[in-house]
Amino acid sequence: MKILVTGGAGFIGSNFIRLILEKYGDYEVVNLDKLTYAGNLDNLRDVEKDERYRFVQGDICDPQVVDKVMNGVDAVVNFAAESHVDRSIGGPADFIHTDVYGTYVLLEAARQHGVGRYLQISTDEVYGSIRDGSFSETDILDPSSPYSASKAGGDMQVMAYHTTFGLPTLITRSSNNFGPYQHVEKLIPLFITNAMEERELPLYGDGTNVRDWIYVTDNCEGIDAVLHEGEVGRIYNIGGGNERDNITITRMILEILGKPESLIKRVSDRLGHDFRYSIDCSRARALGWSPAHDFESALRETVQWYVDNRWWWEKQKGEEFQEYYKQQYEGKSE
Numbered sequence: 001m002k003i004l005v006t007g008g009a010g011f012i013g014s015n016f017i018r019l020i021l022e023k024y025g026d027y028e029v030v031n032l033d034k035l036t037y038a039g040n041l042d043n044l045r046d047v048e049k050d051e052r053y054r055f056v057q058g059d060i061c062d063p064q065v066v067d068k069v070m071n072g073v074d075a076v077v078n079f080a081a082e083s084h085v086d087r088s089i090g091g092p093a094d095f096i097h098t099d100v101y102g103t104y105v106l107l108e109a110a111r112q113h114g115v116g117r118y119l120q121i122s123t124d125e126v127y128g129s130i131r132d133g134s135f136s137e138t139d140i141l142d143p144s145s146p147y148s149a150s151k152a153g154g155d156m157q158v159m160a161y162h163t164t165f166g167l168p169t170l171i172t173r174s175s176n177n178f179g180p181y182q183h184v185e186k187l188i189p190l191f192i193t194n195a196m197e198e199r200e201l202p203l204y205g206d207g208t209n210v211r212d213w214i215y216v217t218d219n220c221e222g223i224d225a226v227l228h229e230g231e232v233g234r235i236y237n238i239g240g241g242n243e244r245d246n247i248t249i250t251r252m253i254l255e256i257l258g259k260p261e262s263l264i265k266r267v268s269d270r271l272g273h274d275f276r277y278s279i280d281c282s283r284a285r286a287l288g289w290s291p292a293h294d295f296e297s298a299l300r301e302t303v304q305w306y307v308d309n310r311w312w313w314e315k316q317k318g319e320e321f322q323e324y325y326k327q328q329y330e331g332k333s334e
């Protein structure tokens with residue numbers, strides 16, 4: 001089987017490529033990635049010499065590039081996206097372009113090439129916030145941020161290509177991932193690395209917002225199950241079943257690193273900040289998938305990974321990131 005993975009130089013995509021190459025000795029993977037600020041070939045150093053793996057730098061919004069890499073492909077897994085909510089609030093245009101238009105370009109090429117399976121990597125954020133209970137795949141979409149609205153737009157295109165053209169599509173909607181190779185802009189890596197540097201941890205609002213955390217390889221196993229066993233035209237929620245509020249996560253990180261709680265700095269809340277995400281994953285579990293990692297030990301391992309791999313994240317926290325950080329957090333204390 002030859003799989004086109006888009007956005008494979010990012011956090012989840014790189015973990016997925018590693019998993020596929022390890023698990024299936026006869027699979028080939030082509031990784032199409034634009035290498036935006038979030039794309040990082042360091043994430044795949046250990047597989048770059050594997051003969052079954054090929055990297056192509058290119059944009060999913062470019063129909064010519066996409067047409068070329070789609071040749072002879074059996075399945076497409078689309079991870080490529082602008083993925084950070086805060087950046088979408090600062091500037092939505094790139095999100096709409098990549099997450100909606102880029103998805104359309106991939107779908108159209110998949111249709112032209114008669115690709116056997118097209119899997120779109122989506123998010124639980126498309127359902128919006130929920131106070132009690134959990135969303136199932138048939139619930140309506142109610143996205144809050146330009147990011148989640150763009151992801152919802154991508155999902156709609158995927159569903160339309162299935163209904164109208166019979167393209168064999170699948171969608172996964174996962175909860176918050178954590179683990180090795182996650183960009184330092186996101187909550188867990190930002191707070192681990194800031195704490196290691198004795199810098200403040202900018203916690204939004206009162207820290208009571210709840211996310212459901214899933215270890216990244218558990219999500220990748222779920223994506224693999226859906227790719228191979230999922231029913232075309234269907235959507236599958238993939239969650240870790242680990243709902244925690246942000247202040248709890250923050251305290252756990254500080255406790256693991258032996259750092260003081262005085263590093264926590266309350267900053268003004270994210271605009272449109274969703275209070276809680278929660279998804280019902282019984283459909284994915286019916287495929288035989290379930291998350292394998294215990295949250296507390298996986299968080300410890302993740303912290304240890306950032307401790308052991310300073311070389312990886314120190315580069316990411318360079319000048320460009322510091323500029324973003326200043327704009328995002330300076331003068332925002334509560």
Ligand code: NAD
Nearest residue numbers: 007009010011012034035036038039059060080081083177
């Ligand atoms: P990421 O930001 O770490 O990686 C995104 C990758 O896409 C980068 O390598 C980037 O270079 C690439 N990319 C961006 N625009 C592109 C374009 N136009 N053409 C080609 N490549 C492009 O993101 P992630 O956290 O790994 O998320 C991957 C996918 O999973 C995204 O679609 C995201 O919406 C979804 N998702 C993420 C999470 C999470 O917790 N991280 C949870 C649910 C869903």
Ligand code: DAU
Nearest residue numbers: 083084085123124125175176185186187202203204209246
């Ligand atoms: O739910 C899935 C989504 O999870 C994915 O679709 C997104 O791509 C991914 O980025 C993530 O979105 P979140 O907004 O939930 O993740 P983030 O790490 O940005 O924030 C997690 C929580 O922590 C959220 O409630 C906001 C809060 N937060 C975040 C940052 C970066 C802070 O309090 N301070 C911060 O500095």
